[in-house]
Structures are given as structure tokens and as C-alpha cells.
Amino acid sequence: MSEQTQWLDRDERRAWRGYVAMSEMLEARLGQDLRKAGLSSADYTVLVLLSEAPERRLGLGELGAEAQWSKSRVSHQIRRMQERELVERTEDADDPRRAHAELTERGAEALRAAAPLHVAGVRRYFLDHLTREQQTQLVEIARSVLPHLGPAPLPPELREGKGGEEA
Amino acid sequence: MSEQTQWLDRDERRAWRGYVAMSEMLEARLGQDLRKAGLSSADYTVLVLLSEAPERRLGLGELGAEAQWSKSRVSHQIRRMQERELVERTEDADDPRRAHAELTERGAEALRAAAPLHVAGVRRYFLDHLTREQQTQLVEIARSVLPHLGPAPLPPELREGKGGEEA
DNA sequence: AGGTGATGGTTGATACGTCAACCTGATCGG
DNA sequence: CCGATCAGGTTGACGTATCAACCATCACCT
Numbered sequence: 001m002s003e004q005t006q007w008l009d010r011d012e013r014r015a016w017r018g019y020v021a022m023s024e025m026l027e028a029r030l031g032q033d034l035r036k037a038g039l040s041s042a043d044y045t046v047l048v049l050l051s052e053a054p055e056r057r058l059g060l061g062e063l064g065a066e067a068q069w070s071k072s073r074v075s076h077q078i079r080r081m082q083e084r085e086l087v088e089r090t091e092d093a094d095d096p097r098r099a100h101a102e103l104t105e106r107g108a109e110a111l112r113a114a115a116p117l118h119v120a121g122v123r124r125y126f127l128d129h130l131t132r133e134q135q136t137q138l139v140e141i142a143r144s145v146l147p148h149l150g151p152a153p154l155p156p157e158l159r160e161g162k163g164g165e166e167a
Numbered sequence: 168m169s170e171q172t173q174w175l176d177r178d179e180r181r182a183w184r185g186y187v188a189m190s191e192m193l194e195a196r197l198g199q200d201l202r203k204a205g206l207s208s209a210d211y212t213v214l215v216l217l218s219e220a221p222e223r224r225l226g227l228g229e230l231g232a233e234a235q236w237s238k239s240r241v242s243h244q245i246r247r248m249q250e251r252e253l254v255e256r257t258e259d260a261d262d263p264r265r266a267h268a269e270l271t272e273r274g275a276e277a278l279r280a281a282a283p284l285h286v287a288g289v290r291r292y293f294l295d296h297l298t299r300e301q302q303t304q305l306v307e308i309a310r311s312v313l314p315h316l317g318p319a320p321l322p323p324e325l326r327e328g329k330g331g332e333e334a
Numbered sequence: 335a336g337g338t339g340a341t342g343g344t345t346g347a348t349a350c351g352t353c354a355a356c357c358t359g360a361t362c363g364g
Numbered sequence: 365c366c367g368a369t370c371a372g373g374t375t376g377a378c379g380t381a382t383c384a385a386c387c388a389t390c391a392c393c394t
Contacts (some may be wrong), residue, residue, distance in 0.1 A: 005283040013322045015302040018309030019293075023190045024314035025235065034350085040380070061342065067299040068192065073381060075344055081381080097342045097389050113176055116172035126186075127179055129311045135182040142185030144296045146306075151193035157181045158188075202382080208351070228372065240351060242374055247349080264359055264372045 026125055033121045037114040042077055044118065047111040051089065057102035058088065068152055075139065086110055101154040202290045204281040209244055210253065214278040216304055217270040224269035226256065228324065234294065235319055253277055 008016060022120075031041050039047070044065055050056050058066075064074040078101050081087045084106035093096035130138070143158050153159075175183060189234050198208050206214070212234055217223050226232075231241040245268050248254045253274035260266035270278075297305070320326075 004302060005286060006290070007286060008289070008294075011299070015178050015305050016289055016294065017270075017295070017324045018306050019315075021235075021322050022312050022316070025313065026307055027190075028235075029316055031351095031352095042380075068188075068195075070341060070382075071171070072345085072383075077382075079287060079344090088258040095342085095390070098218070099343070112215055119172055119174060121171070122175070122183055126174075126312055127183065127317055129315055130308060130317065132178070134304065134308050134311070135178060137301065138182050138186050139178075141297060141301050141305060142189040144301070145293055146185075148296055149189070149196055149292055150347090152192070155188050157184045198382095209350075226372090237352075238373060239375085241352075243351075246374090262360075262372085266373070 019042075029125050030118065033117055034114060038115050043081060044111075044114060046077060046081060046101070047086065047103065047107055047114075050101060051108065051111055054103075056108070057100050058078060059092070060099050063101060065152075068150075081107070099146060100125055114120050196292050197285065197288050200284055201281060204277075206277060206281050210248060211242060211278075211330055213248060213268070214253065214281075216272065217268060218275065218278055222269070224267050224277070225264050227268060228328060230268060232257070232319075235277055235317070248274070 021162045034044055049066055060074050063070055082089055085104055087101045088104050094107050146154055201211055216233055217225055227241050232239055252271055254268045255271050257267045257269050313321055
């Protein structure tokens with residue numbers, strides 16, 4: 001049974017380590033910027049999702065699904081954000097088990113304050129250094145890889161469009 | 168002063184969100200696999216760096232530099248690994264302030280056990296789904312972006328070679 | 335109605351990463 | 365030789381992520 005491990009060759013290692021180095025640094029930088037604005041990356045994600053949702057509220061389940069988070073993570077995250085009054089918890093009319101998170105004015109404010117800085121960071125650290133062609137290549141790469149990373153459907157942005165799904 | 172924020176257009180959002188989704192899922196999957204083998208991603212990084220170092224030992228400073236970690240992070244990480252006897256701390260002959268981490272037999276063992284699984288994951292979740300051309304594109308993307316992410320020199324893998332540095 | 339499993343969420347323990355403060359020993363200017 | 369500063373590292377507190385265990389409620393079936 002025990003197949004010999006196929007180690008990475010030079011080119012593969014280049015691709016992998018390059019990718020890892022980039023993604024770790026990127027996350028570090030963007031995280032730092034957000035933290036200076038008083039938010040964690042997770043906070044920011046939640047605020048964006050809520051702000052994009054109709055009524056600025058979302059069931060914890062949907063939230064978890066969109067962010068690809070475990071329910072435990074969602075629960076902790078929302079509790080902490082609630083303590084800081086960035087979100088409010090509201091009950092479900094139909095099913096008392098269900099909980100919703102709703103953006104507070106304070107939360108919306110925090111997002112308005114952080115978003116421009118964050119977007120500027122995304123440009124400065126990342127997008128500014130890619131050609132349009134490289135952006136397209138990256139989208140194709142994500143479309144190739146994502147389906148193999150779990151049961152989650154592709155995020156809406158990558159769904160339609162001209163890119164080829166694999167057989 | 169206050170330039171209007173340049174929000175992301177459709178293509179930029181595709182590239183960015185696609186990238187983020189991919190990188191978060193990838194990290195989650197690989198982290199899970201490693202955790203099942205009893206190691207965190209950080210543990211694995213340290214073990215690899217030590218195993219690649221001459222004498223299987225590295226000054227904490229060098230270790231931090233290679234992994235791009237803060238000294239605090241290095242310190243905590245090494246302490247925890249030492250408690251599990253994955254590494255050993257040794258002193259510097261010249262400068263008593265300096266500390267070194269050295270791979271223990273137990274650490275080497277853990278790495279031997281985890282490495283094939285990890286590499287298999289890198290293939291299964293990532294490399295297998297990229298064409299050689301996409302691998303090359305990714306390397307170029309990393310080479311374009313990394314220099315703008317901090318003072319750190321490019322990792323050795325990406326340094327030489329035919330890729331074009333930006334002006 | 336009464337069980338049974340699925341669904342939605344919470345909780346606690348533990349590990350990890352960050353920051354700020356701190357300590358120790360080297361180094362250097364005078 | 366003394367004080368200042370720097371380099372290398374440690375520490376503690378805090379926020380965050382993960383897993384496993386748990387609890388409540390719903391949906392279904394008989």
C-alpha cells in the first residue's frame with residue numbers, strides 16, 4: 001500500500017513556497033491595518049456580510065456558511081462583537097433556536113471608518129502590483145482550486161462567467 | 168486631502184475575493200491535516216526550518232527572520248515546542264543572550280511522520296489542480312507582490328531565475 | 335402522545351498570535 | 365570607566381480559533 005511520497009520538485013516548491021510566503025505576509029499586513037482601526041479580520045468580515053445583507057441582519061447559520069466558519073467560531077465571534085456593541089442579537093419569530101445578528105449603528109460606523117483603509121491596503125499590498133492579465137489568471141487559479149477544498153459552493157463572484165470548469 | 172476611496176470594480180473584486188476564499192480554505196484544510204498529526208502549522212514550519220539547517224539548529228533570530236515572525240512569537244512557539252520535547256534549547260558560546268533551537272529526535276520523528284501527509288495535501292488541495300503554466304503564473308504573481316509586503320528579502324526559491332523584477 | 339434523530343447554537347478548555355513592557359548583556363561615545 | 369543605547373529574548377495579558385461536549389427545539393414517524 002505505502003506509496004513512496006512524491007516530494008515537490010523545484011518548480012513545485014517555487015510555486016508553493018512563493019504562494020505561502022505571499023499569503024502569509026498579505027494577511028499579516030492587512031490584519032495589522034485593520035487592528036489599528038480597532039477591528040480584527042474576522043470582525044471586518046462579519047461587518048461586511050451584515051452590511052451587504054438585506055435588513056443588515058443575518059442568521060448565524062447563513063453567516064457561518066458565507067464565511068465558511070464553524071458554528072462555534074460564529075458563536076464566539078458574535079458574542080464578542082455584541083459585547084462591543086458592534087452587532088445586536090435578535091430572535092427568530094418562527095424558531096426560537098435560531099439567532100440573528102444585526103448590524104448596530106456603532107458597527108456600521110466602524111465599518112465606514114475601516115473600509116477605505118482596508119481597500120486601500122488591498123490595492124497597495126496586492127492589486128496595484130498585478131496586471132489585469134495576472135488578475136484574470138488568479139481568478140482562474142481560484143476557480144480551479146476551490147472546488148476541491150470542500151463542500152462549499154463557489155462564492156458568487158466566481159460562479160458565472162466564461163472560465164472553464166474542469167470535467 | 169481626502170481622496171475619494173477607489174472601491175474595487177467587478178474584476179478586482181473577483182480577483183480579491185477569489186484569492187481570499189482560496190487561501191483561507193487552503194490554510195484551513197492543511198491545518199486540519201497537520202493537527203490530526205499532532206502539529207500546528209507553526210510547529211511544522213519550525214520543524215522544517217530546523218531540519219534544513221546545518222546541524223539541525225538555528226538561532227532564534229534567524230528562525231524568526233526566515234519565517235517572518237516576531238521575536239515574541241518565536242519565543243512562545245519555541246517554549247511550547249520545547250515543553251513537548253520537539254526542540255531543545257541550546258546556548259550560544261559567544262553571546263549569552265543568544266539562544267538556539269535544536270531539533271530533537273522526537274521532533275525529527277514528528278516531522279518524518281507528518282511530512283508525507285502534508286505534501287500529499289499540498290498536492291491534493293492545490294498543485295494537482297494547477298497546470299504547469301498556472302504554477303508559473305503564480306510564481307510571477309508572488310514575485311510581483313512580495314517586494315511590497317515588507318522589508319523581507321524574497322525567499323531563496325523566488326530569488327534567481329528568469330522572472331522579471333519590476334522596474 | 336411519545337420517542338428519535340436532525341438542526342441550531344452555546345460553552346469550556348486549550349493552543350496560538352499580538353502587543354507592550356521588561357530584562358540582560360553587548361557596544362559605543364566621551 | 366560610566367552612562368546611554370541597542371540587540372536578543374522573555375513575559376503576561378488579551379483576543380482569537382479549534383475541538384469536543386453539551387443543550388434545546390424542531391420534524392418526523394408510529
